[in-house]
Amino acid sequence: MDYKFLGASGVRVSNICLGTMTFGQNTFAAIPTQADEDIAFQIMDRYAQLGGNFLDTANVYGQGASEKIVGKWLSGQVRKRFVLATKVRMQMDKTNENGIGLSRRHIVESCEESLERLQTHYIDLYQSHIWDNATPIEETLRTFDDLIRCGKIRYYGASNVCGWQMQKIVDRIDSMGLNKCVSLQQQYSLLCRQSEFEEFMVCENEGIGILPWSPLKGGVLSGKFKRDENLDPTSSRIGFISTDEGKAMQSAPAWSKYRDNDGFWNLMDAMKTVADNHGKTVAQVALRWVLQKPQVSSVIIGATSVRQLEDNCGASTGWSLTQEEMKKLDESSPRVNLYPYEMIWRMNGARYNDFNRSILFN
Numbered sequence: 001m002d003y004k005f006l007g008a009s010g011v012r013v014s015n016i017c018l019g020t021m022t023f024g025q026n027t028f029a030a031i032p033t034q035a036d037e038d039i040a041f042q043i044m045d046r047y048a049q050l051g052g053n054f055l056d057t058a059n060v061y062g063q064g065a066s067e068k069i070v071g072k073w074l075s076g077q078v079r080k081r082f083v084l085a086t087k088v089r090m091q092m093d094k095t096n097e098n099g100i101g102l103s104r105r106h107i108v109e110s111c112e113e114s115l116e117r118l119q120t121h122y123i124d125l126y127q128s129h130i131w132d133n134a135t136p137i138e139e140t141l142r143t144f145d146d147l148i149r150c151g152k153i154r155y156y157g158a159s160n161v162c163g164w165q166m167q168k169i170v171d172r173i174d175s176m177g178l179n180k181c182v183s184l185q186q187q188y189s190l191l192c193r194q195s196e197f198e199e200f201m202v203c204e205n206e207g208i209g210i211l212p213w214s215p216l217k218g219g220v221l222s223g224k225f226k227r228d229e230n231l232d233p234t235s236s237r238i239g240f241i242s243t244d245e246g247k248a249m250q251s252a253p254a255w256s257k258y259r260d261n262d263g264f265w266n267l268m269d270a271m272k273t274v275a276d277n278h279g280k281t282v283a284q285v286a287l288r289w290v291l292q293k294p295q296v297s298s299v300i301i302g303a304t305s306v307r308q309l310e311d312n313c314g315a316s317t318g319w320s321l322t323q324e325e326m327k328k329l330d331e332s333s334p335r336v337n338l339y340p341y342e343m344i345w346r347m348n349g350a351r352y353n354d355f356n357r358s359i360l361f362n
């Protein structure tokens, strides 16, 4: 396993982070491939054996079920060997009018509850799960800073924000003299590149580490689905969702969106060619592409079996994609070059200044 710094903090994390949204039953949709406690323990044991030290969960995954499984497993480990990340913001208790959002009240309460479920006295990385329109960002940031000062959390990060929101977070932290935000957890894959336009630019300019989530787009990029196949609803998240597309979400998209799309199959063909060149799997190529993008500290994988975990960890170290392969994959993956981004990049192609890193993606 390779290790990288978690943004501008001095903490080292394995470049493969184990996401645990697949542990315990999902309360939104009863996905049949979710890992029960026994399989989850096997996955975490193997991950630790392979050198992994970075676990990501959230209070809302299975309404606390994921945190409880991680906490139980962690209680049998040397706690300080692991960097533990969780999140706050989503609704946990529908009967509690204040059980949602990024208010001081809800963050502090949620933090206490997460610590209990995780059976630990500190969280290494506490993340806002998604922007909260209702709470002033100053209140949220001051609360994270207070939690650091009283030893409940070590660092904090953001997730699911747009460009102006990320820049506002950075600017308020500076003007208020608070501990820095170290990471941004954002959906990022060969099928989801929108954050390159704004959010990742802020990260590059401000020294914030990127933690991509759903790097396989819920399994779509794993290479296991074939063009004319009818998906078995019991054997994968994507197959399950496709029987009830009303339940489709970002990390569990409807298969029909890709099945009939020639651009998608061209991308899969390009990934397969690269995979064959290296003797690697398509899933490993998808993860490696993300890992080689600038400013990525660690990619957050999801696995429902030890076999998937081992496959995904095979992206971590010992090989890399060439510049030509990265370019080929970039060009094969759908990204609409919107105005004004396309124009700004084009007109700045010859204006790269290492002392003023503001235009890196092109």
Ligand SMILES: NC(=O)c1ccc[n+]([C@@H]2O[C@H](COP(=O)([O-])OP(=O)(O)OC[C@H]3O[C@@H](n4cnc5c(N)ncnc54)[C@H](OP(=O)(O)O)[C@@H]3O)[C@@H](O)[C@H]2O)c1
Pocket (backbone or CB within 6 Å): 018, 019, 020, 021, 022, 033, 056, 057, 129, 159, 160, 185, 186, 212, 213, 214, 215, 216, 217, 218, 219, 220, 222, 224, 235, 236, 237, 238, 251, 283, 300, 301, 302, 303, 304, 307, 308, 309, 311, 312
């Ligand atoms: N911040 C946020 O809002 C947010 C949102 C979503 C996720 N996350 C984080 O990101 C983590 C990863 O998200 P994700 O689970 O959506 O990641 P993903 O890598 O896009 O999808 C993982 C799913 O793909 C399938 N899969 C994984 N590896 C495979 C392999 N090697 N071969 C074949 N199939 C494979 C498995 O599903 P099947 O076995 O069912 O096919 C697995 O559950 C989560 O656990 C969570 O920590 C964060």
